[in-house]
Amino acid sequence: MRGKPDPDLVLMRGAERGGGLLLLAALGLGLGLAWSLALVLPHLRGQASLLDRIEAPLADLRFLVAGPRPAPADVVVVAIDDATIAAAGAYPLPRAYVARLLRALSSAGARAIGVDVLFVAAGTERDDADLAAAFSETRAVIAMAALFPRLGDEARARAGALANLPVAERLLRPADRFSQAAGLGLVNVATDHGGIARHVPLLVVAEGELQPSLPLRLAALAAGRDPDFGPDAVTLGGLTVPLDVGASLALRFYGPQGTVRTVSAADVVQGRAGGAGLQGRLVLVGATSPGSGDVLPTPFDRVLPGVEILATALAHLTAGDALVRTATVRRIDAGIALLLPALAILLVAFRRVALGLGLACLLVALTAGAVTGLFAYGIWLSLALPLAAVAVPVLAYLGARLWLDRRQAVRLTRDRDALLRFHPPAVAARLAREPDFLVVPVEQAAAVLFVDLSGFTGLSERLGPASTRALLKDMHDIVEDAATLRDGSVTSFMGDGAMILFGLPEARPDDPDRALATARDLAARLAAWLDREIGPGQGGVRIGVHSGPVVVSRLGGTRNQHITATGDTVNVTSRLLDIAKAEGAPIVLTGDLIAALHRPSSLPEPPVLTARAVRGRARPITVHCLGAPV
Structure with missing residues (x-):
């Protein structure tokens, strides 16, 4: 069962993500205050401005909404x-x-x-x-x-x-x-x-x-x-x-x-x-x-x-029934024009921009409704002033927020691409969503596959470093492609070998079936590739597949970590390569894996289980050698 993440780490990452939004909100509030003051000061003095051209039709509309009334x-x-x-x-x-x-x-x-x-x-x-x-x-x-x-x-x-x-x-x-x-x-x-x-x-x-x-x-x-x-x-x-x-x-x-x-x-x-x-x-x-x-x-x-x-x-x-537009009313206009943009910016500063924008629009609509209702009772509060005061800073904030979000999206995409280079796609996607994934180790069931090339040491001696690296790169691409095709995670490459884990980022009931299908696919692909690259009979493939409990965790120091699985199941799987070498079989399956298959019929031949001793382990295991000897 997964434990709780480190609270200090979560707070640090949350502060880093929210720092830009807080700064942007502060800048938006400052812009809103400056803009509102630029609009408010002429309004308080009763000076003509561009806002009068906007307020006039809005006042006419409010007259029509209120309708005619009897004259004294x-x-x-x-x-x-x-x-x-x-x-x-x-x-x-x-x-x-x-x-x-x-x-x-x-x-x-x-x-x-x-x-x-x-x-x-x-x-x-x-x-x-x-x-x-x-x-x-x-x-x-x-x-x-x-x-x-x-x-x-x-x-x-x-x-x-x-x-x-x-x-x-x-x-x-x-x-x-x-x-x-x-x-x-x-x-x-x-x-x-x-x-x-x-x-x-x-x-x-x-x-x-x-x-x-x-x-x-x-x-x-x-x-x-x-x-x-x-x-x-x-x-x-x-x-x-x-x-x-x-x-x-x-x-x-x-x-x-x-x-x-x-x-x-x-x-x-x-x-x-x-x-x-x-x-x-x-x-x-x-x-x-x-x-x-x-x-x-x-x-x-x-x-x-x-x-x-x-x-x-x-x-x-x-x-005494004139419109009430006194100096006091104009001061109320000024208060609304200063307060409304600040509230709107705080609302749209929510992480959920759509919700914040909806609430801000509702706030502006309620203000417009109140101003219209008061006009029907003879109180002339400006409608153009708060609308102009809130529109410019909020639109500027939304534009800056959009730019910041796009910039963050580009950074996240870059980080995700970097993660994909060092982690399987499913694990990288999980890490992008949950940076604290596997900070605390998790014990779970999984299927483990080890693959290794036979005779590669002598081959690399003949080829030299450059050709050996190119050959390994092709081999790693084949392994990664076969594993990814069936949602397997390559947790490590070890020279001419690799470890594939089926159960990341979450365990699935069909992990053993996908591990078996990947083993058969890899055996066929790597055999064909070796025949093509170095000639028939010049190399071979050994694959071991086992199923059981593992501990999935992060290994490494504070700055350099990788995700892998440890435990007896992993150790047993690595020893299967020795059995494959001794038996001359490309694939060795354990009885535990065969018992865990949801579709035993996927085996190309009836399993023949034999007990084998495993180096470093007191109890023997039952295995089935799949495929003709190499």
Whole structure:
């Protein structure tokens, strides 16, 4: 029975095999950390990057997964639509018509009115005076627009502590008489690289002052108090609304066009809208006609009117349901982007790469699912950032792991080929799988075969060293081929002789049968080879085959070992060659071998067992001489 292997040896070999993987995992973790930091730092500052191009479609997909939702009822869009343009007779609307609209909205009980129209140029004195009067009579905020250059270091320096806020080059203000009659608010919307509206900046630095957006100004007018800005939120009338970097409001769209309640301006002017529908509402007046050009794409609608985008922002400020993408959320993004690659690399660092990769993919999928689920509840965690953070280092690690595994496979193949030169194929394969094979000796049953050439000493004297070596090489090839053909293991070559063991690496019931078949094959092959190489009758073959218990083990020192079998069975088999010489028989079998045969019929002749004394052994053995005398 096999004993336990040396634990120190096993640990040493395990450490050698795992050292490369540990180093590779450490390098992967370092790469992942460096890569994640390169992605995280711009994200924390809210700087535009390539990841935004990836995050945008992923955000759109999450909007579609979450689906539309009802818009707050206290915000109403009064649309300058095709019917209104037809009723007014022109576009832009005549200012007298706008004045009538404002008074009609005020009469309907609108709590505050935002007008998404730029009254930059002066009109006729009469119409401008009428419109200015209408503005002063109502609680209204008029649109203005900011024009932005490419923001450089000089502009940032001028902004000082407000460097995170957008800095405008100049403003498009309404005419002075209108600016003096009503409040002003910016109607700028921040879009991504695809032109889809994502944020509404609530504050912009322009002309040395903070300029509010129209939704912010309108919400503050309705609340009756100024907004209070914190690090990542704004408070209006006791309601706290989360903000992104730079006091930007992340838009959480309600649905396609018309999701925010919309009323035609023509119906309001003509009294068809119904006063109860506008009583106490916050109203935004703006163009919805496709011909106006004031449209932007959103996840739900490719041509959402700009006024409805502003109405969405206004609803967020009054209902507090904007997307939560604050500095804290961005820090959570950073934490995920730093942690996820480390966990994924540790998982794929498992010895079973397929299992580790599957677990890593499951971890990424769970993260994506959690991010998508939170988005449906209004929390905008980045999806592109962790995916990008985990993809590059994990793919780099897998590529390096593949290279390392291939390199190791080449080394193992080289080592296996080296083992094959010194060990039988079955034993070499076992050693490659189990380096500690036979560190502890094993006692088992086996069949042993010894083969020897007769008259070889005199022959080698005549041939000389070079020819003798060539002749031995041919003889060894024949022996090895015959043994390997029947899963025998040549444990040693001894000049013109060899020992073959049947029972390595594991004992098999048919070991005796294979030993007998190999003996008959070798006798025929070697006899024919001797006749061909040195002439008929110039040499002979002696083979002894025996079966019984042996001890299989490694013999040798620490650095130079070979595998062989020892014991009485081996000694008896070697003595059979003396009997073969004395009897002039090519093959001598023992009675033990014949008794162990599974197919006795494989003997070419009925066995005749005779007792023979064996040198160095007290008890005789029974043998059968096979073949005609040589």
